[in-house]
Amino acid sequence: MFVRDLSELEIKQYHDEGVAFLPAFADAGTVAILREAAERRAAAPSPDCDELSTVGRLLSDQFLYRDMDEFREYIFNTGIAENVAHAMGSRQVRAYFDHLFVCAPQTPVDYYWHQDIPYWPVEGRQVCSIWLSLTDCTPESSALQFVRGNEHQDQLYAQIPFGDGGTADRTVFAAEDRPVPPDFHMEPDKYEILAWDYRAGDAVLFNARIMHSSGGNSSTDVNRIAYSTRWVGDDACFKAKPGWQDPLLLPYEDEHLRDGDPLVSRKFPVAWPARDSS
Numbered sequence: 001m002f003v004r005d006l007s008e009l010e011i012k013q014y015h016d017e018g019v020a021f022l023p024a025f026a027d028a029g030t031v032a033i034l035r036e037a038a039e040r041r042a043a044a045p046s047p048d049c050d051e052l053s054t055v056g057r058l059l060s061d062q063f064l065y066r067d068m069d070e071f072r073e074y075i076f077n078t079g080i081a082e083n084v085a086h087a088m089g090s091r092q093v094r095a096y097f098d099h100l101f102v103c104a105p106q107t108p109v110d111y112y113w114h115q116d117i118p119y120w121p122v123e124g125r126q127v128c129s130i131w132l133s134l135t136d137c138t139p140e141s142s143a144l145q146f147v148r149g150n151e152h153q154d155q156l157y158a159q160i161p162f163g164d165g166g167t168a169d170r171t172v173f174a175a176e177d178r179p180v181p182p183d184f185h186m187e188p189d190k191y192e193i194l195a196w197d198y199r200a201g202d203a204v205l206f207n208a209r210i211m212h213s214s215g216g217n218s219s220t221d222v223n224r225i226a227y228s229t230r231w232v233g234d235d236a237c238f239k240a241k242p243g244w245q246d247p248l249l250l251p252y253e254d255e256h257l258r259d260g261d262p263l264v265s266r267k268f269p270v271a272w273p274a275r276d277s278s
Contacts, residue, residue, distance in 0.1 A: 001030040003078045010205070011087045014128075018153050018210035019146045021196050025203035026132055030074070035134040035200070037070035038225050042102045048248060052162055056107025056217065060162075061100045062248055064227075071098055075229055080130065081271035087205060088126040090233025093272040094263070096122070097249060099129075099228040103142040109216035113147070113181040116230075117208040118159050121245045122263055126233025127208040133198040134225040139215065141222040144204060147184045147211040148192040157181040157211070159243045181211065231271070236263040 003026050013020040026034075042059055049061040065071040074080065075095050085093045103109070117127065137143040158178040184191040196202070206212065217224050238257040251257045251265040 001033060001074055001078045002027045003030065003074075003080050003083070005079070006083045006087055006205070014087050014205050014207070017148065017194075018150070019194060019204055019206040019212075021194075022130075022203040022205060023199075024201055025130075026201045028201065030078070031134055031201045033070050034074060034132070034227055035225060037064075037068055038100055038102070038134055038227060041068065041100055042225075053107050053109055053216075057102065057104035058107050058109055058216075059100070059102040062097050064100055065095070065098050071227070076271055076274075080229065081231070084128065084130065084205075084231045085233070085272045088128060088231070088233045090126045090235075092234055092270060094232050094236070094268040095271040096120075096127070096230040096232045096268050099230065101224075101226045101228065103214070103217040103224040105141075105217055105219050105221055105223060107142070107217045109142075111183065111185050111213045111215050112160070112162050113157075113184050113211055113213045114160065114162075115153075115157060115209050115211055118156055118178070118241055119244065119246055120208065120249050121238060121240045122208075122232060122236050122249070123239035124232065124236035124263075125207070126235045127231070128205060129208070129228050129230050130203050130205050131226055131228040132201075132203040134200055134227055135222060136197075136199050137222060137224045137226075138197045139195045140217075141219040142214045142217040142224045143196065143198050144212060144214050144226070145185075146194040146204075146206065148194050152211045153207070153209040155179070156209070159241075184211065185213075185215075232263055232268065237261060238263050 010020040045061045052058040065075050081093045158180050238261050
């Protein structure tokens with residue numbers, strides 16, 4: 001498998017904007033291997049998967065690399081973690097988790113604008129994701145989009161439910177001191193949305209504080225498949241947030257991590273430097 005190195009311009013864009021588009025990040029062979037593995041996982045998802053739409057299909061599944069060699073190879077042996085370390089300016093990078101998304105044709109999911117950091121029991125500026133598109137996709141077929149502007153990264157927004165219930169009660173998970181995210185896409189004169197047409201193998205690198213979303217898949221024939229890897233660096237610490245936290249991301253109980261402790265856990269293995277490196 002192969003992923004290319006990030007350019008200095010892409011790293012600068014990541015620091016300046018919170019997101020950088022990475023065209024042709026993974027080669028065709030890597031995409032083919034990961035897509036075939038993703039389709040197998042989608043056909044037999046883990047017990048922890050979430051089916052998030054009652055019309056069509058919106059699948060979310062996590063920690064694929066634990067039992068699927070293809071994803072483990074991608075995370076630990078392609079150089080992606082070294083690229084992340086370079087981008088974040090971190091001496092060490094841990095694989096936080098990986099995440100598969102499948103949005104089938106004719107799946108009418110509302111936009112779900114959110115930041116990742118409020119849902120994850122972690123804090124720090126060195127927390128990011130690389131979202132890799134394993135199929136061609138556009139905003140109409142559920143391509144990932146972002147809200148431009150550092151002010152939205154400085155402000156943490158409330159948690160809201162995802163999937164069919166996302167608009168039924170937008171404050172179910174809301175922390176009292178955080179505003180509910182606006183419907184950014186409904187006010188194009190006020191907010192700038194960063195959106196791209198992705199070819200299979202294109203990716204985006206983004207920090208855990210940037211506002212992002214995708215709409216439903218209105219296409220008739222594009223099964224949008226995306227694979228996201230999540231990473232934490234030197235300054236990441238354990239931090240339980242108000243409201244809902246993804247229970248899969250809690251450290252093991254016998255590690256007894258407290259708020260503010262460095263996020264050092266067997267659940268989140270070091271991916272860079274390589275484990276056999278000095």
